Amino acid sequence: MRHFLATIALGLAAATTAHADDWVVKASPHDVAATADRLEAIIDESPATLVARVDHQAAAADAGLQMDPATVMIFGNPQIGTPLMQADPRAALDLPLRVLIWQQDGVTNVGYLSVDALTDRYDLDDAEQALDGMAQALDRMTDGAIAAE
Template identity: 40%
Template sequence: MTYPFISRLVTVAALAGALASQAFAADGMIELQSQNGFQATRDKLIDTLKAKGMKIFTVVDHASGARSAGLKLRPTTVVIFGNPKVGTQLMQCAQTAGIDLPMKALIWEDAKGVVRLGYNDPAWMAARHHVDDCKIVTKMSRALGNFARAATTASR
């Protein structure tokens, strides 16, 4: 074994670790760590969505559902939201995208007490539905990233 080989191996391992910590995942869900508590992240997301003209269809409190069944679950909430002016454009490119709409954001507290926010990557959704050239996908990606960052960035 030579030193250049070890050097390359260390470089590859470091790159893999860096990629794993980014705000994206190969499985199609973009995940960000929040600098806020669970409730603040949830509230900031909902406030941001409303301020940007998104309709909040419903908020699903999975932890509450678990309690009603006599089970325990750390804070876990899904916010279901959208804007027909946006979602319709994606469905005009591929109607099957309707299965992934309206958009959803998952906010949860992990086993270490870290609050996270995740959402489906519109580019992944487009690939899933075999959409090659749909201009709204880039706009959706940018908007969702902005919403997520607004919710997960510490309040000043």
């Protein structure tokens, strides 16, 4: 039984590590709210549209719970996302894009699912141009949100 549990634990650790590799994570010198505000301003100035801004800390407080700040920005650009969904309709599960901004151990992080992970997850071989555009946009937008003032 111990061997079985150890095998499961090792498998979960490997899955967690592999799953973490699917993420692009960047540290921000700003707090969560300021980083989210900066990203929202960048989205507003881009061809993308902000679909939602989800403040998980506020939702937890409304439920009488506490948690560190965490905000999800949901946004997209049909010019980029539509070709991905045309290549594989299942990609719609991960679109529009989501960027998580969270505080952990006193550090503000900005993270999102890598474009490589989307490529591995779905059959997007015919959407290379859209994938490249998405990767560039995510990188540029999140770099802007974490830039020093």
